[in-house]
Amino acid sequence: MKSSQSKRVSVDDLEALVRAALSRAGMAPDNVGPVAATIVACERDGVKSHGILRLAGFVHSLKIGWADGTARPAITSETASLLSVDARNGFAQVALDVATPRLLAMAEASGVAVLLTRNSHHFAALWPDIEPFAARGLVALTCVNSKKRMAAWGGGRPVTGTNAIAFATPRPGHPPLVWDQSSSVLSQGDVLLAANEGRAVAPGVGCDAFGQPTTSASDILDGGALLPFGGSKGASLAVMVEILAAALTGGRFGFEDQSPAGPTTTSFGGQFLLLINPGRAQSGFDERVSVLVAAILDAGASRLPGDRRYRQRRISAAEGIDVDAPAYASLLSLAGRSGGAVAQTGGQVS
């Protein structure tokens, strides 16, 4: 994927630039870390659709006051297994960061922890939210609702977000097994990437503003609707996410998002997270996951979710990350740097 126009940057240097850009946009020092981490994780792992491509959206949302970079999340209620957090118009990653010590304590004591975050912005991939929990031995399920972009149950107009769901499980001797998927055939990020590159998308991905099928990524983004994967089955998942992440949390539904039109503002909704501690449930869990993964590979699976990310992560750690030149220039500009200091002309990624 590397072009001669790309720049190679180390993971640490990329993180410093992203942090600088968020700080420069008005984000409070305590809040910068969790948001920068999720953007850098995606770029580092080759998930370009959710990497620094999205930084401008974060920055824009902060600058126009749509999201509050200075808000500190408030814990509004707590039981033995249920934690409700009001992100107060800040980012979901900050709320998760604040909630994490309590969630870990709940999972240790009762075996179960549920986080309900409301009034939160989530504009990133979901897997970075849960991979760390699985790395600590917990099974994790999470979902976020997002601004309306998708039709449901045979409707022709958008009503739910693409409403991603992510799941992670520990896997002994390996990084966690993690998947993260939107409820749409294609994620909003991928459609955005296609539109930016002038590429068409496959039939079945979406419809235009008149409810007609189209392969134009721009037409889908411009007043049309994405379609759920698996027809009504994907729609069922998306509606479940609206219930879990918005109705239960007290957050806004996808169709209540009042953000300025266009893809450059963050989605304001809620997040649901479930953690289960296998140690409180049944012994031998780790070994059982190994048995399952072996059987899946033996049945001919071409690859496991996350394989590509983990491979790219190792390459990025060893050799740095190739960022294409326009994205890099934008990053430098957002970070207030004149450029050149941390950049090198990239070589071939092997």
Place this chain on the structure above:
Amino acid sequence: MKSSQSKRVSVDDLEALVRAALSRAGMAPDNVGPVAATIVACERDGVKSHGILRLAGFVHSLKIGWADGTARPAITSETASLLSVDARNGFAQVALDVATPRLLAMAEASGVAVLLTRNSHHFAALWPDIEPFAARGLVALTCVNSKKRMAAWGGGRPVTGTNAIAFATPRPGHPPLVWDQSSSVLSQGDVLLAANEGRAVAPGVGCDAFGQPTTSASDILDGGALLPFGGSKGASLAVMVEILAAALTGGRFGFEDQSPAGPTTTSFGGQFLLLINPGRAQSGFDERVSVLVAAILDAGASRLPGDRRYRQRRISAAEGIDVDAPAYASLLSLAGRSGGAVAQTGGQVS
């Protein structure tokens, strides 16, 4: 759908016959109720694929000793929010019945209840397991793994079950909003029904024993594999179900099911159930669900999941259930009745 060969039977009479059939197959009196209820609920609500069509499978599994109709479930561990149950080779519905009082108490106290059932047979629809919880005001998510029938993540051979997931939420002024869907394009029950009727299934539903695409329901059932809905996305859900319902519970994976070949034995695996009490999370939940449903309908949704079931349920309560003659004869035979006493020649269902 009614033919002149069908018999009309009341819901109560159908339940009496199903109970008699299960008792006659050796099921203990305390265990009959929850299993009969799920079979009757499907037949009553028009879900023929999971109604009395499956009774012969239950009975056969009991008679050959594959499932134990006399087993009483054992609670093996309990925290503030997590209950582990060993069904001891009995039916999952019996384990759920035994667990329900404790789950309700957990949901009341901590807002969250998780049930992990292992060593259980589940051969029925999932929605009857959770609709009652939603009718009591709880949000419910459940899944069961089942014997291997489906390929995963690009593999050509079966490794997971069709691994159904069901979700239910209270809906003020209406019966709960409930969906129940397999992780395959088509459920095993629907493929079985197609095979019984000699019908072909749509392309993409499955492959044959050689991993080749086929539209023959029989070829899919006979050593082939079902395919997940949404490609890798449906496979991700199915693998998650193996983790939640088997690895976490201590149950068997789909590929470890050692049941005799063919569709006439029950699946031996585990069940995961999550309950969340909106009353412990956020006020105004019910009203928010109403707002969501109104928006979905306003965006052109053709119908809500469950609509057809609830409509058929009202008809069945008022007019009885039309059962086709061969199924009815089989039911009478399994129940040890000579026939005629509770049957009437059916009229037209309006």
